[in-house]
Amino acid sequence: MAVKWTKEQRQVIDLRDRNILVSAAAGSGKTAVLVERIISRITDEKNPVDVDKLLVVTYTEAAAAEMKERIAAAIEKKLEEFPGNLNLEQQASLIHSAMITTVHKFCLSVIRDHFHVIGIDPSFRVGEEGELRMLQGDVAERILSEAYEQGSEEFHEFVEAFSTGRSDDGLVELIRKLYIFSTSYPYPKEWLVSCKDEYQISSVKEVEQAPWMQLLKSDIEKNLEEIRMLAEVGIALCRQEDGPYLYEEALSQDLKTVELLLKADSFEAQQEVFSHLSYARLSGKKMPEASENKKELVKNYRNQIKDGLNEIKEQYFGVPFETAAKYLQEAGGPVGVLIDLTLRFSEAFAEKKREKNLLDYSDLEHFALEILIHHTENGDERSEAAKELSAHFYEILIDEYQDSNLVQEKLLTAVSRMEEGQNNIFMVGDVKQSIYRFRLARPDLFMEKYHSYLQKAGDKVRIDLHKNFRSREEVL
DSSP states (O other): OOOOOOHHHHHHHHOOSSEEEEEEOTTSOHHHHHHHHHHHHHTOSSSOOOGGGEEEEESSHHHHHHHHHHHHHHHHHHHHHSTTOHHHHHHHHHGGGSEEEEHHHHHHHHHHHHHHHHTOOTTOEEOOHHHHHHHHHHHHHHHHHHHHHHTOHHHHHHHHHHOOSSSSHHHHHHHHHHHHHHTTSSSHHHHHHHHHHHTOOOSHHHHHHOHHHHHHHHHHHHHHHHHHHHHHHHHHHHTSTTSOGGGHHHHHHHHHHHHHHHHOSSHHHHHHHHHTOOOOOOOOSOOTTSOHHHHHHHHHHHHHHHHHHHHHHHHHOSSOHHHHHHHHHHHHHHHHHHHHHHHHHHHHHHHHHHHHTEEOHHHHHHHHHHHHEEEETTEEEEOHHHHHHHHHOSEEEESSGGGOOHHHHHHHHHTSSGGGTOOOEEEEEOGGGOOOGGGTOOHHHHHHHHHHSBSSSSSEEEEEEOOOOSSOTTTO
16 A cells, blocks of 8 residues: 655655755654655656665664665565566666765775875774774874973963873863864864964954854853743732732743843843842732642743843853853863863874774764865865765765764855755754764754745645654543
C-alpha cells in the first residue's frame, strides 16, 4: 500500500529550485521524506537526475550508510514495480558511487582529488583522537616553556591571571581549548586576531559601541521581552472573574520596571534601573472567591519574573559600567598573551602534523575550504574546483543541519549553485536535537534561517514537520 504523505511532507518531497529548510520534530518522518525526495528526483519522468549528481551530507558514517541502504532498497522496490526500466537500472548501479556521506568524507574526497593545489603529501592519514590530544599537549607545553625562558613581564601577568595551581596543566588546556574553538571559524587566525582587537578600547563609549556589546544587548532584550510576557499573562489572570485580583498591583510594578529597562537607550541607563531594583510583596489578604489554581499560577509567574530579572542583573550588571570597562582594558594584556600563545601553538601544531604527515578533522574541513575558496583581503572567490563541483551537483541535501558549523556552511555553499543565482540547498534538522555543541556545532545557523526563510513562497522556504508518527497516542 502506498504511503500517505501529509501536505507538509508532500511539499518537502516535491518542491524544487529553491533553498529549503525543513524543521522536523522528533518522529515526524524526516529521513523517510528525505529518501522519498531523492527517489522522486532520480525517477522524475520529465527531468530525472542521476543519484550520483546529488550531494547528500549527514553527520555520522552510520547515518550515511543507513541512508544509502534505504535509497538502494527504494530503487530496488521501484524496479520490482517497473522491471526493465533502464533509468532505474542505471540508478541501482550508480548508488554505490553516490556521494551520500559525512561532511568529513566529502572533504577527504576533495583533498584527495586536489592535494597538489595546497601542496600536501597525498599519503597523509587522519590521526586518532588520543594521538592528536597527546601531540597537542606536547606542543602546548613546549610553547609555554619557551615563553618562560623569554620571561617577559606580559607573560608573567598572563600566568598570574590564568594559572589555577602549581602546575601549568590549566594553561595548556586553556590554549588547547581556544585553538580548538577557533577552528570552528572558516579562518581561525583572523578570528583570533579580531578577538585581540576587541580589547583595544580607550573609553566607555567604545565599549558601548563594540559589536559584541550589541549581542549582549540583544540577549538582554530577548530575556526582558519574555519576562514582560510573563507579567502580562499574570496580570490577565488576576483580572479574570475568579482571578487573584489583589496580586495585580505587584505584577504591575514588575511590568513597569521591565518596560523602563526596555525603553532605556544605553547599557548605563539599564544599569541605573537595576541599581534601584525592588519588588512589591504579593498581597497577603485572603481572596476566598479566587481560584486556588490561579493563585498558584500567578505566584509561579511572579517567581519566574523575579528570578529572570535577578539573573540578568547578576550576569550583566554586577559592577558599574565604568568599572567593567576598566576591567576589560586591564584584561587586554593577559588575553592578548593568551591569543599570541594560541597563534604560536597553531603554527607549531601544524608543523608537527606536517612532519608526521598527519591530519585531524579540522584540517579536513580547512584544507577543503582552501581548495574551494580563494581567500584574499578583497574577499572570497570560488576556485575552479568549486565551480566544477557546483556544475556536477544538481542539489546539496544536508541532514542534521542543526549540527553544522560555520566552516561546513561555507564549504557546502561553495559547491552549491547560489553564486549562479540558482538556490539548490536542501537542509533538514531539528534544533531541539542539537547535541554536538562540544564538537563546535552552531545551531544558531539553523535558527537564523528558521526566522528568515518564508513559510509559503519565495526562493528560500521553510517547511515545518510537526506531527509525530513514531510515538503512541498515550505518549503524545
